[in-house]
Amino acid sequence: MHHTVGIAEMKVAKGTDDLIITHALGSCLGITAYDPMARVGGLLHAMLPQGSLNAEKAVENPYMFVDTGLPSLFEACYRAGALKNRMIITVAGGAAMKSVGGGGDDFFQIGKRNIIMLRKTLWNEGILVKASDVGGAVARTLTLEISTGEVVTRSGATATVLLPARPNAVAAAEGRKP
Amino acid sequence: MSLNILVVDDSRMMRTVLIRTLHISGLPVGEVHEATNGQEGLDQLAKNWIDLALVDINMPVMDGETMIDHMRANPLTKETPVVVISTESSPERIELLKKKSAGFVHKPFTPETVRETIERVTGVNHESGD
Numbered sequence: 001m002h003h004t005v006g007i008a009e010m011k012v013a014k015g016t017d018d019l020i021i022t023h024a025l026g027s028c029l030g031i032t033a034y035d036p037m038a039r040v041g042g043l044l045h046a047m048l049p050q051g052s053l054n055a056e057k058a059v060e061n062p063y064m065f066v067d068t069g070l071p072s073l074f075e076a077c078y079r080a081g082a083l084k085n086r087m088i089i090t091v092a093g094g095a096a097m098k099s100v101g102g103g104g105d106d107f108f109q110i111g112k113r114n115i116i117m118l119r120k121t122l123w124n125e126g127i128l129v130k131a132s133d134v135g136g137a138v139a140r141t142l143t144l145e146i147s148t149g150e151v152v153t154r155s156g157a158t159a160t161v162l163l164p165a166r167p168n169a170v171a172a173a174e175g176r177k178p
Numbered sequence: 179m180s181l182n183i184l185v186v187d188d189s190r191m192m193r194t195v196l197i198r199t200l201h202i203s204g205l206p207v208g209e210v211h212e213a214t215n216g217q218e219g220l221d222q223l224a225k226n227w228i229d230l231a232l233v234d235i236n237m238p239v240m241d242g243e244t245m246i247d248h249m250r251a252n253p254l255t256k257e258t259p260v261v262v263i264s265t266e267s268s269p270e271r272i273e274l275l276k277k278k279s280a281g282f283v284h285k286p287f288t289p290e291t292v293r294e295t296i297e298r299v300t301g302v303n304h305e306s307g308d
Contacts, residue, residue, distance in 0.1 A: 085204065119288070126202040128289050 005030075005045045008064035012042035012076045018146040025093035027111035029066055029118055029134075030142035032090045033073055034149045035082035036166050041146045042080075044073040048110065049117035066117040074125065089127055090162045091118060092142045092153045094134040111135070131162040180208035181302060182227055186219040186242065187234040187263070192285075196232055196263070199289040204304035205296060216245030223255050230300055232292075235264040235275065246278050259299045263287065 003011045005022040013020055020043040022030050034041040044063055051058025051068040062068035077087065094111040115134055122129065133140065133153045141154040148165035183200060187193050193212050200207050211226055213219040217240040219233065231249070235242040242262065249255040259280040266272055266284075276282045280299040283291055297303055 123198075123289070126198075128202060128204070128293060 003043075005043050007045055008047050008061055010042060010044040010063045010069060010073050010076065012040065012073075012080050013146050014038070014040045014080050016147045019143060020146070021141065021143045023141050025140040025142060026095050026097040027093065027114060029091060029093045029114045030140070031070060031073060031118070032142065032144040032151050032163075033077050033082070034088045034090075034144060034146075034151070034163070035077065035086045036088065036149050037086050038081040038083065039146060039149075040077055040080045040082040041144050041149070042073050042077045043142065043144050044069045046070075046114065049113045066114050067121045070118070070121045070125065074127075084127070087127060088130045088149065088163065089122070090144075090151045091115075091129055091132040091134055092140050092162070094118075095139070096135070096137050097139075133160055133162055179302065180206040181229040181296075181300060182209045182211070183207060184211045184213065184219060184222050184226075184228045184231040186213045186216065186231060186237070186245065188214050188237040189234075190214075192234070192263075196292065199292050200296075203289065203293040203296070205293065205302060216240030216242055216248075219245050220248055223249065223252075223258070228255075228258055230296065231258060231260045232263055233260055233279075235262060235266055243275065243278065250278070261292075261295055261299055263292070 001015060001018050003013055003020045005011050005020060011020050022043055022045045029046050031044045032041060046066045046069040047064050049066050051065040058065055058068045062072045094115040096111050138155045143152050149163060150165040151163035153160045153162055185193050185196050197210055200210060211222045213222050215237040233242040233245060246260055249258060261281040261283060262275045262279045263283045264285060272282060281295040283295050293304060
C-alpha cells in the first residue's frame with residue numbers, strides 16, 4: 001500500500017508491501033527513519049525549523065516543524081516496534097528555493113535553517129544521519145520502501161538511491177532465509 | 179571487537195563533542211582516554227592499549243604532528259591508526275598530515291564525517307558492531 005505524506009505530515013508503516021512517499025520537497029525537509037530488524041519505517045515532511053516560531057501551531061501539529069516533528073517521528077517508530085540503536089536516518093530537501101514567480105533570492109534561507117535545526121535536533125537525540133540529499137535549488141520526491149528499507153530521491157528525471165535495499169530484508173519480505 | 183580510543187585535543191569542548199560523537203556513532207567503542215596535548219597523549223599510549231587515536235594539531239606543550247612522529251618511532255605504537263582532526267587549511271600541510279596519518283578530518287566537521295573516517299581507517303562498521 002502506498003502512503004502519501006503531505007506537507008507538515010508524518011506516517012509510519014510496518015507492512016511488507018508498504019511504501020511511504022512524499023512529493024514536492026523544496027526547502028522543506030523529508031526525513032526517513034527505518035529499523036531494518038523490525039522493518040518499521042516512518043517519513044516526516046517538515047516545513048519550518050522550529051516550533052517556537054508558532055508555539056500554538058507546534059502543539060496542534062508538531063510535524064510542521066523540524067525540532068518538534070523529529071522527536072514525534074521517532075516516538076511513533078518506537079511505538080511501532082523500532083529500536084533507537086537500529087534506526088537508520090536519511091534526509092532530503094532543504095533546498096534554496098527562489099520566491100514564487102521565479103524572482104528574488106532565498107532571503108529567508110528556510111532550507112538552510114531547516115538543515116541546521118535537523119543537525120541540532122539529531123545531536124540532542126543522539127542519532128546520526130546515514131545518507132542525505134540536501135541543498136541545491138531543486139524539488140525532490142522521497143520514497144521509503146518498508147520491506148527492503150530502500151530510500152530513493154527523485155528530482156526531474158534523476159533518481160538517487162540514498163539507502164540501497166537490504167538483502168536480508170528483501171529475503172525476509174519474500175519469506176526466505178537471508 | 180570494541181575500539182579503545184584516545185582523544186587528544188587541548189579544547190575540552192572539542193573533546194566532549196568528539197566523545198559524544200563516538201558514543202552515538204553506533205561504533206563499538208570500548209575505553210575512551212583523553213589527553214590535552216601531545217605529551218599527555220604519548221603518556222596515555224604508554225599506559226593503555228589504544229586501537230585508534232584522534233589527534234588535534236595545534237596544541238601547547240607538544241603539538242599533534244610531533245606526537246605522531248614519536249608514535250611512529252615507537253615499535254609499540256608504530257602501526258596504531260591516527261586520525262588528524264584539525265583546522266589546518268593549507269593544502270600542502272594537509273597533504274603532509276595525510277601522509278603521516280590514516281585519515282584527516284577538517285574542523286568544523288559533522289559527526290557523520292568523523293564516523294565515516296573512523297570506519298574507513300579501522301574497517302569497523304557501525305552496523306556490524308553492537
